[in-house]
Amino acid sequence: MSAAGPVVMRPDLSAMVGYHSPQVDAEVRLNTNESPIAPPGSWSAELAREIGRIELNRYPDRRARKLREALASYHDVSPEQVFCANGSNEVIQCLLLAFGGPGRKALVFEPTYALHSHIARVTGTGVCSAPRDESFRIDPDAAVSLFGAQSPEVTFVCSPNNPTGAAEDPGVVAAIEVAAPGLVVVDEAYGQFARWSALDLLRDAGPGGHLVVTRTFSKTWAMAGCRLGYLVGTPAVVEACEAVALPYHLSSLTQAAGLLALGYAGEMERRVAAIVEERGRVAAALSGMAVTTWPSEANFILLRPDAASSSEVWERLLSQSVLVRDCSTWPGVEGCLRVTIGTPAENDRFLEALDSALAGSSPAGSSPAGSSPERSSPERRAPGLNGTPT
Numbered sequence: 001m002s003a004a005g006p007v008v009m010r011p012d013l014s015a016m017v018g019y020h021s022p023q024v025d026a027e028v029r030l031n032t033n034e035s036p037i038a039p040p041g042s043w044s045a046e047l048a049r050e051i052g053r054i055e056l057n058r059y060p061d062r063r064a065r066k067l068r069e070a071l072a073s074y075h076d077v078s079p080e081q082v083f084c085a086n087g088s089n090e091v092i093q094c095l096l097l098a099f100g101g102p103g104r105k106a107l108v109f110e111p112t113y114a115l116h117s118h119i120a121r122v123t124g125t126g127v128c129s130a131p132r133d134e135s136f137r138i139d140p141d142a143a144v145s146l147f148g149a150q151s152p153e154v155t156f157v158c159s160p161n162n163p164t165g166a167a168e169d170p171g172v173v174a175a176i177e178v179a180a181p182g183l184v185v186v187d188e189a190y191g192q193f194a195r196w197s198a199l200d201l202l203r204d205a206g207p208g209g210h211l212v213v214t215r216t217f218s219k220t221w222a223m224a225g226c227r228l229g230y231l232v233g234t235p236a237v238v239e240a241c242e243a244v245a246l247p248y249h250l251s252s253l254t255q256a257a258g259l260l261a262l263g264y265a266g267e268m269e270r271r272v273a274a275i276v277e278e279r280g281r282v283a284a285a286l287s288g289m290a291v292t293t294w295p296s297e298a299n300f301i302l303l304r305p306d307a308a309s310s311s312e313v314w315e316r317l318l319s320q321s322v323l324v325r326d327c328s329t330w331p332g333v334e335g336c337l338r339v340t341i342g343t344p345a346e347n348d349r350f351l352e353a354l355d356s357a358l359a360g361s362s363p364a365g366s367s368p369a370g371s372s373p374e375r376s377s378p379e380r381r382a383p384g385l386n387g388t389p390t
């Protein structure tokens, strides 16, 4: 018999709810900001051929050189400025392992993407936060005074911000970069949907800058299932991330998938343009409904029903097989729902379903799926301690 007592989790994490994004069946899934359409068929065919050529008995190229070179040329930077990982969440984890940790702090502007503070805590990094203003923008003066008081080693700027949708102005990001005492991580998971990118600031800053831009293949590139993200920063930041990443963390399959995808940049940009156009159409339709919305530069819109209970609206949407994100209990966006922009047909389904949900009804014959605990509860509980990652 073992002499050891019960296993004890790290005390600083024992109250934490692990984040597992809930997955609920619905015909129209507009809850996780994915691409509504699959990657191009010819990309899939090329990938299938490439998989046949990969020596899967061998470890992958540890430094993902070809992929980094291709990303560097796509962004007009050098390969030494690019680090790739399994989704931008892993990129963020590497940044916090390298630059956060015990005795250090990360600053977030709430409400924002919950995984910044979640991963900070998991890596033993302290978290300090500052509120956004009433239009969910960062007040640069408040940020600068916080730098003096808190001196965070890592500052996160999510732009466009999840779940609120606004992108910060270039001047705000530049002011934060100048004043921040440590690394400034601009999370651009939705960067291609916005009117500008902090990559422009980064290119201007030169080798001494401490700006990092993170990006993902999960949204615009329609590859959420592949798990691929990257950062562009200084070579010193890239080396630090390489020092903490597990050896061979990025599989040969993922590297091949990303490399091939970059050959479809034109197609990706056309898709982004189509989603931006749809976003305008959905926003215009919402402006005629009993909801408050906020301007979005991402592939989703945050909305708050003016009179109806958002939880009930969420249930009524689900009963029509339309799944959106229920943010009603997330701090700072109470009473809100977030809808991903889908295909035109999906958006029409959403708008029609919302119209009847706001009127307090679901069309006759629709089953109250949301009232079944199996279907509704996990989604509703999802934010748990830390909000939502998607």
Ligand SMILES: Cc1ncc(COP(=O)(O)O)c(C=O)c1O
Pocket: 032, 033, 086, 087, 088, 089, 090, 113, 158, 161, 162, 187, 189, 190, 215, 216, 217, 218, 224, 227, 228, 229, 389, 390
């Ligand atoms: C703002 C933001 N950053 C990062 C991510 C993580 O993306 P991934 O890990 O799929 O690259 C998400 C996912 O929804 C996000 O919304």
